[in-house]
Amino acid sequence: MIEPDLVICDVNLATMDVDRSDAYGMIEQGAVMIKDGTIAWLGKQADMPRFDALVTPVHSGKGAWLTPSLIDCHTHILFAGNRATEFEQRLQGVSYQQIAQQGGGIASTVRATREADHETLFVNAKTRLNSLLREGVTTVESKTGYGLDTENELKLLEVNTLLSAHHPIDIHSTFLGAHALPPEYAGRADEYIDIVCNDMLPRVAELNLATAVDVFCENVGFSYEQTRRVFEAATKLGLKVKCHAEQLSNQKGTELVAEFKGLSADHIEYLDEAGVIAMANAGTTAVLLPGAFYFLRETQLPPIELLRKHHVSMAIASDFNPGTAPLCSLRLMLNMGCTLFRMTPEETLKGVTCEAAKALGLSDRGVLKEGMRADIALWDISHPAQLSYQFGVNDLLNLWILGKLIQY
Ligand SMILES: O=C(O)CC[C@@H]1NC(=O)NC1=O
Numbered sequence: 352m353i354e355p356d357l358v359i360c361d362v363n364l365a366t367m368d369v370d371r372s373d374a375y376g377m378i379e380q381g382a383v384m385i386k387d388g389t390i391a392w393l394g395k396q397a398d399m400p401r402f403d404a405l406v407t408p409v410h411s412g413k414g415a416w417l418t419p420s421l422i423d424c425h426t427h428i429l430f431a432g433n434r435a436t437e438f439e440q441r442l443q444g445v446s447y448q449q450i451a452q453q454g455g456g457i458a459s460t461v462r463a464t465r466e467a468d469h470e471t472l473f474v475n476a477k478t479r480l481n482s483l484l485r486e487g488v489t490t491v492e493s494k495t496g497y498g499l500d501t502e503n504e505l506k507l508l509e510v511n512t513l514l515s516a517h518h519p520i521d522i523h524s525t526f527l528g529a530h531a532l533p534p535e536y537a538g539r540a541d542e543y544i545d546i547v548c549n550d551m552l553p554r555v556a557e558l559n560l561a562t563a564v565d566v567f568c569e570n571v572g573f574s575y576e577q578t579r580r581v582f583e584a585a586t587k588l589g590l591k592v593k594c595h596a597e598q599l600s601n602q603k604g605t606e607l608v609a610e611f612k613g614l615s616a617d618h619i620e621y622l623d624e625a626g627v628i629a630m631a632n633a634g635t636t637a638v639l640l641p642g643a644f645y646f647l648r649e650t651q652l653p654p655i656e657l658l659r660k661h662h663v664s665m666a667i668a669s670d671f672n673p674g675t676a677p678l679c680s681l682r683l684m685l686n687m688g689c690t691l692f693r694m695t696p697e698e699t700l701k702g703v704t705c706e707a708a709k710a711l712g713l714s715d716r717g718v719l720k721e722g723m724r725a726d727i728a729l730w731d732i733s734h735p736a737q738l739s740y741q742f743g744v745n746d747l748l749n750l751w752i753l754g755k756l757i758q759y
């Protein structure tokens with residue numbers, strides 16, 4: 352007999368377990384038993400093992416739907432200031448280039464972030480995490496990238512450590528020192544990459560402040576060769592790599608991150624079939640970011656059919672950032688994944704659960720399965736497709752992290 356800490360019954364399960372033949376890994380009229388923060392048993396309620404109902408808390412879902420809680424595998428929540436005035440300028444026809452020449456764009460967020468202390472950055476990020484928590488998000492990847500010098504990039508990683516200790520959401524840190532060229536290195540990109548590789552990365556690894564390293568490989572970011580240098584330095588230090596790749600053009604960043612068996616290639620609107628095949632061969636996950644596509648009014652769609660053809664995992668994330676995706680909602684991304692990218696509701700729900708876990712190199716979450724973390728969401732819906740179909744409806748009934756009920 353199992354002695355669970357909690358039993359959740361009278362529910363329908365969208366397990367997202369690809370080993371189950373039904374869509375969404377569906378189990379109707381199911382139940383879940385939780386022990387020590389993990390799933391001890393799940394299945395048809397009629398098959399549930401005996402337990403002592405007198406001592407075990409039982410939560411009836413009253414026929415609602417249970418899924419793995421959601422994972423936002425690509426965010427830039429660590430920053431100060433905002434770019435609302437730029438938003439106005441762009442609506443009046445001022446181009447990105449003109450704004451950047453005026454010292455706007457990423458540079459303006461870098462100035463504000465460098466001036467901000469730990470507390471300001473913590474409070475800013477906490478507010479954004481609370482918004483995601485209310486949508487059922489319990490794991491978030493948080494990138495650096497607005498410090499752009501050793502002191503400030505480490506400051507951002509220290510804030511991530513504080514957030515993980517003081518917020519229920521599980522934070523995974525990615526170092527993105529190669530996000531943009533800081534103004535003091537204008538025209539000297541190779542020298543800045545020297546600093547990233549020889550000063551920042553060793554400190555990040557020594558202090559164990561990040562689990563992955565990302566680079567913005569783009570004609571307005573860093574070159575293929577500069578990206579390779581960062582990946583080589585990261586790999587030597589035992590850090591996994593991922594890449595903002597093919598967002599605005601094809602710089603072959605995806606093939607490069609695949610060469611390093613990287614975790615993910617992110618954005619990939621301009622990806623070609625050679626890049627998709629490289630991802631398939633390397634097991635690299637595609638991270639699709641419909642929020643930036645929408646906010647930039649991009650017209651080049653990512654190659655969804657090619658990703659399907661070559662069985663490349665597809666995750667979806669918010670890319671929340673002040674410049675190209677000031678949209679702090681993973682549920683909105685579920686809807687945009689279908690509406691803009693023509694993905695199926697099952698693909699988008701996989702994109703924020705099991706595939707998002709894969710994009711972060713995590714194998715302990717994102718699926719309702721025995722042995723997995725009991726990170727679970729209960730929804731007031733009559734079918735899992737409703738999670739991408741409807742937006743803005745308060746349909747989250749309950750949220751558990753490691754089997755503990757979360758107030759949000
Ligand atoms: O504009 C910003 O602040 C970030 C832009 C953001 N960063 C990146 O690598 N791609 C993006 O869209």
Ligand SMILES: [Fe+3]
Binds near residue numbers: 425595670672
């Ligand atoms: Fe991004």
